[in-house]
């Protein structure tokens with residue numbers, strides 16, 4: 108059980124639905140400390156700290172309600188890890204499941220939404236609106252785009268929202284930790300925050316606490332506890348897509364007074380605000396980061412509509428500052444949120460199983476890869492055509508840089524990486540190598556593409572970028 | 575023929591359209607695996623339970 112707590116914490120931070128079913132020792136032994144296998148003082152209490160809910164099935168007839176509750180919660184609440192533990196002496200008891208008793212409602216529960224007229228009124232009066240989109244907005248692309256266009260509002264995106272409105276003139280795929288993005292937000296007279304927890308790994312990456320006050324804040328979130336965590340003018344609790352649709356309708360009903368200025372002029376100004384922010388945000392980044400972003404763009408353009416899964420490594424840090432992925436829900440990583448190293452290799456495997464027809468590309472650092480490269484064999488065994496990119500700078504470079512920056516002599520940042528070519532070979536996985544030069548990487552990616560196609564998408568490959 | 579809690583669990587998951595599960599069996603969970611081979615559910619054996627969890631995470635983000 109303890110081995111899976113880290114992924115559960117990560118899923119909790121990023122609102123990912125996950126059902127964790129575990130065993131636990133037989134009921135009569137619990138809490139006695141008798142030295143049983145896998146014994147913990149109180150396994151369930153431990154899980155309660157991380158799971159959204161943790162339930163023990165201590166009798167056979169408790170299985171059904173526990174499962175019904177879990178599935179209900181997935182569809183109606185902010186998703187997260189749900190834990191069910193079954194004692195070893197309960198697992199084998201006789202129990203007949205009547206399938207008709209499976210009663211979870213499958214996403215019908217969320218249809219009740221609050222009234223949106225006050226919020227619509229406030230938006231209609233705004234002259235300088237900014238939308239903040241988080242992971243909770245990732246299924247709302249059509250209506251989000253409509254609303255943004257209607258309001259001429261730039262859309263600032265956290266990492267989990269990236270991919271929405273790709274290349275749209277109002278899209279700001281840049282971190283709200285950057286000065287330029289913060290300026291855009293500070294200048295707004297009304298901020299509409301959709302499905303975002305306003306967490307510091309997106310909004311205050313450098314922990315300088317200089318995030319501006321959000322004027323006229325309207326928040327949309329499915330979770331009431333989340334809404335209670337920040338001061339807001341208006342809180343709308345419920346499904347983001349339905350609420351945005353309702354807002355859009357209300358606004359259209361109010362439209363006789365709006366627009367105050369000629370439409371074209373106004374939309375031009377929104378586009379300008381977004382474009383200026385994008386340019387200034389990129390300019391703020393170091394030449395290294397800009398180079399890393401060029402590599403990410405190249406991956407995206409070589410493999411359109413792919414799924415990019417990342418670890419906490421330089422390329423991904425750069426991307427979380429600025430990167431415009433080309434489809435929503437398809438860029439996720441461990442550089443923001445809970446941030447557990449070793450995420451990318453197994454998460455990419457999960458992604459490839461969920462979307463066998465799509466290209467999955469995994470980006471790990473040499474340090475992060477060493478946390479979980481045992482899972483490369485799972486990808487081989489399951490015949491998943493993942494491209495595992497290893498960004499090898501021979502150490503925990505981003506951490507080393509942070510130490511040096513604050514005058515700490517770097518210690519512990521130089522784990523020697525394995526020979527990745529041999530590692531690939533040991534896993535019977537084709538291997539390619541290149542430098543971080545954009546042109547060289549482009550050639551290698553094309554070669555990788557051919558390899559994946561050449562094996563009829565039944566085999567993963569590794570590309571090592573030596574930095 | 576009567577079934578066990580473990581088999582009922584598998585039946586529940588199958589009836590709820592669960593197609594893939596991730597795990598590493600151990601003596602603490604073997605009874606949960608009874609019934610799995612006859613079901614339509616694909617079991618992915620990770621190499622570490624942390625992998626189990628992160629795979630489920632990646633799967634959920636893409637399928638959900």
Ligand SMILES: Cc1ncc(C[n+]2csc(CCOP(=O)(O)OP(=O)(O)O)c2C)c(N)n1
Pocket residue numbers: 418419420421422446447448471472473474475476498500502503504505506
């Ligand atoms: C589980 C866990 N342990 C430690 C850390 C701290 N940490 C964050 S990034 C990093 C270095 C990662 O090295 P590498 O993957 O090689 O990436 P690089 O910065 O060199 O690109 C470390 C140790 C973490 N985020 N998670």
Ligand SMILES: [Mg+2]
Pocket residue numbers: 472473474498499500501502503504
């Ligand atoms: Mg490194």
